[in-house]
Amino acid sequence: MSASSKAPVEYGVAPLRLEVSRRFSEFAAGVSFDDLPHPVRHECKRGILDWIGCALAGSRHATITTLLAGLRAAGSLERVSVIGRGLKLGLLEAAMANGQMGHVLDFDDTHMDGVVLHTSSPSLAALLSAAVAEKRSGIDLMTAYVVAFEAGVRVGKASPRHHDGGWHLTGTLGSIAAGVAVGRFLGLDPGRMNHTIGIAATQAAGMQQNRGTMCKSFHAGKAAANGLLAGLLAREGFDSSEEIIEGRRGFSRIYSATSAPEALIDGLGERWELAGNGYKPYACGIVLHSLIDGVIELRRRAIAPDQVERIELQVHPQAIRITGVVAPETGLQSKFSLYHSAAVAFLDGAAGVAQYTDARAVAPDVVALRTRVHVRPEDAFRTDEAHATVVTRDGARHEAHVDHATGTHDNPMSDEAIEAKFQANAAPTVGEKRASEIAATVWALDELADANALIELCA
């Protein structure tokens, strides 16, 4: 049937026929592991290992305990392992829990090329559930992971002002990324892949208003469940609009003030979005990382905290918009405070899980120092650029400029740094030995016969 008879049309206006959703679906359903360049294959392993570490570290978080209490009230089968928890839930519920624990510490990978998106939490959580329902190989998992990035990032680029609209992209784009990942993992044909996108997109949600609350990481888990459900429904013949991204009432129009649907297919199969993925050395939003780099650099110059008169920060205005909380009262809130982040970076020389706890958010030394932090927006800065100055009581100014935050595309973490972060994240939950087993399995993921073996190691 023709698209024009399906979609309602504006009176007197001819419908657009870009068909980018259809063409993207053909790619996502058709691309094979053999098509992936070796650096992209390797990036899969880095991304998957980093994410499992974040999920294991997040698994004991109080937010996850509360989520699990709610899911228990709803009731669930016991089929898929909940990472680090020693229990099982149904496919959708486990996707929700695993997806949320991956993101709850704000420590998971972040795509940096135009779209700020945490792709792994929604898509890997969905895939781990799918791997229980359907036996597939490590190669299938990696291929699905690659197309998840193509879907999430490209839909974001097709909707250029999506973030400005107030959306939490990990909820919205994450639903679509997870759907495409599952559709690919299940081996859906292009038509059903297109319906997967349509069903996933029509569930896409998550508001920035919920930053600093349990809902923020919930968006990642819910996106995983949304995408998984989309793939399972589409496989049974459940249909949707076949122009859900580019249509007159489609995603790139209603979730963004400007629309560039052709970005969905531009350079598809030539440029790989996974290559733009970044990893976080610090357990907070990426916009904070460059200023933390700068403050840690100044701390290395052996300035004592009681000598600090003031800390001056110059950052991209977005950092102030997103992380401008002046007086956080909880660990979750402190992740949205550049004042808190600068204070702990200076006091502790770190910004890991231990720096964003409820206790640290209100610790007297942190509170005392954060009131001495002054911030100025610099329109000319890149989002991963910052300038930090410590003014000491003797009037001296100590300055550090950060061009690219550690972990970004232009200043990447090494494989060794990724594995060290993984060990630090994973060992407290599963022990060092099991952590090493998981790492070895991921580094050889293209040889794994049953992808489900991976999640069983993390249970």
Add this chain to the structure above:
Amino acid sequence: MSASSKAPVEYGVAPLRLEVSRRFSEFAAGVSFDDLPHPVRHECKRGILDWIGCALAGSRHATITTLLAGLRAAGSLERVSVIGRGLKLGLLEAAMANGQMGHVLDFDDTHMDGVVLHTSSPSLAALLSAAVAEKRSGIDLMTAYVVAFEAGVRVGKASPRHHDGGWHLTGTLGSIAAGVAVGRFLGLDPGRMNHTIGIAATQAAGMQQNRGTMCKSFHAGKAAANGLLAGLLAREGFDSSEEIIEGRRGFSRIYSATSAPEALIDGLGERWELAGNGYKPYACGIVLHSLIDGVIELRRRAIAPDQVERIELQVHPQAIRITGVVAPETGLQSKFSLYHSAAVAFLDGAAGVAQYTDARAVAPDVVALRTRVHVRPEDAFRTDEAHATVVTRDGARHEAHVDHATGTHDNPMSDEAIEAKFQANAAPTVGEKRASEIAATVWALDELADANALIELCA
């Protein structure tokens, strides 16, 4: 804690402190059955009876069969009856199935006062699941049903251009309505009610782009599941923004180009939104009803189809925007075609379930007549106003003007008409005797000790 420390703020802009979400939550958690005027209590029974009929009629629809296949692939407990299907699913999955079957025929109640919303499908489907988990009375069900309308309609009014933005309100507002209904049914305190709204709103989705596909009615079922999950999570202490509607990145700002958050609490407890609910004599979108009324009126004047030269329709422009499909190919698509609707209204003298089947969408007599239908937008018309003219081969013009469509607030269906529609909908699925039992139970719902008895009658 203060709201300003929780929500991120724009640089240099003081946060708004309307607190309408908090004040609405206090109302929704605190209002009692005794506070409800008797006409509102009676409207509960009309709305619930009408909806159960729609769900029973929709239960055998092929779309529901496909949905159930997908839910079976996901796996589910067996706790809550799926209406008309003789099977049980888990709480969330049953809410999804029952909510979708209530809306799949486009025959369910429609709120008419400024916000076009099908409130019952999401909220009653969620409540039926909640009633299995928690024993509550018929009075509790009715009170929860009333606050669902307050929530869904008022959030819509707080977001005046929400529909123009491309959203399917039954998915978006429906999630919030279902959440508030469940929160009330479970007896949550005002703080947890506010979190219920925050969790429900941050899941709110559904695109108009999916009109004419299985996703459209899916939005209603997904909204039910979203709202139910929100209530269950909030009860366990899962939190959210406490200004999710009015906040800087809140619902009324990001889901609408204009924002009027104070509408959430204006006249709360004095004006009851349920009183503005309408019921459909025809199994299609409400924007089609006035023109169907007009064409049926002209048919009554005994004009033979082969004498028709052309049918001219004048309608509100919205009717053309929403239902402008010229050549529908399926039953679902035909619900979005005023050409098809006018043709069947004239040929069959009806626009019920039988007029919107796959077969009728492509029947030769319908196709022949729909090509003779000509439509003109009239900006000055109300949305429930239409003018129909049949021009016969002899050149005579037969005209009918409809001020208010049957079933709207200004031309309501009687209790007898509601019950007759219910019988016609329910009897083919459960038989006349059981249908009468259900009707008797609903008309005496305020005397029912366990609300779960109602769903068991429909299983």
